[in-house]
Amino acid sequence: MTVMTGPRHPRRSDALSRARILEAAIEILDTEGEGGLTLRAVTAHLSTGRGAIYHHVTSKDDLLAAAADSIVAAVPGETVRELALGVFEAIDAHPWAGAQLARDPSQPAVLRLWKRVGAALTGLGVTGPARSDAGAALVNYVLGAAAQHAAGARRAADGVSRRDYLEKLAAEWAASDDDELVRESAALLAGHDDRRQFLAGVDIFLAGITR
Amino acid sequence: MTVMTGPRHPRRSDALSRARILEAAIEILDTEGEGGLTLRAVTAHLSTGRGAIYHHVTSKDDLLAAAADSIVAAVPGETVRELALGVFEAIDAHPWAGAQLARDPSQPAVLRLWKRVGAALTGLGVTGPARSDAGAALVNYVLGAAAQHAAGARRAADGVSRRDYLEKLAAEWAASDDDELVRESAALLAGHDDRRQFLAGVDIFLAGITR
DNA sequence: GACATGCTTGGACCGGCGGTCCAATACTCG
């Protein structure tokens, strides 16, 4: 009864489509971060209403999973190291994807990663059940490292430089505990390079696999 | 002006405290899952209002981080293997903690894990910068694997048995692609044991650092 | 014992979210 439908709506000339919506979502995610992706923001971006969006997309999760998949799909690389580094850099550039990938192993993006890692391992001569174990270890490591790095990257994006972020984190750690290990880690944090450390981890796993 | 304060409130006999609130939050998380944790659910559980909760806790994130920390704090183990397995089992029992740990590297629970892993590595004779790299790799692997496993455990908890879940996932995978790797993986999924595979990953890591 | 001060409590309130529904329009095909 209180329903009061507004003005009537001619069909838009720039056709709405799943692809266009995905594109808008990724742009919002990249500029505003994960918290900025709301269906209202998407509708505003595309000058449309919610109903139109839901006609092409089943839910916000659907949108996020598809966005993450398109990021992973664009990662280049054949070998394990190339692939791992590619995923790392993609997530460095799109931190929201790091959180998304860690969320659900059955989403398309993760399946895609599995397949490529599997192929790379085959190229290394690893097959059978050993390949499953090695693949799982690599995928889990890459996703875990990416998620952790992405959380830092998200913070660092808030106008704070990475250096300041690390210094603040080091101070936090040092203040929280007198433990010798923590102090040493906090000191190392200053010259810390996530990317280098990530690759060191990949090499540890590769060393473990190839023997 | 429309403010209409209700009946007056005597101080409760069962004192509210951060510890009691944390306890209630963990119970809700364990029974309802991560989505079930709302401040409204917490107030209902403790028969109080929101203001009282926020007097002891600064935000919902604060509550989640503290809950995860108390889970990690309860994990037993000294060696790398014991520790890793302990975290895995804790997250198997509390899947919401898996998602939470992957969210932010600077939260207390992750710092706690870092310290214990560092000590375990020292026990293995790994020190200096190599310990940082190895520690990062291990922590990232454990958190990544835990997050992925937790997502599965959350699904499996929805009245569906783990076996059914795996079968459905295998069918999904097989249907999505004709790739040989995917089919092989789907077949392996039937007899799959996350825990065994997790430990296999830890062993790959250990083999990688001890050479 | 009286009084002032500060800690604790519960609920009204606010802005915003994801998702559903539906009337109205534009295409498509016989």
Add this chain to the structure above:
DNA sequence: CGAGTATTGGACCGCCGGTCCAAGCATGTC
């Protein structure tokens, strides 16, 4: 040209996290 279908936009719903505040209790001071 008429019937049926796909598309569109926005009103609406129930819920959420967080803020605010008036009222009541505990405690310290003289």
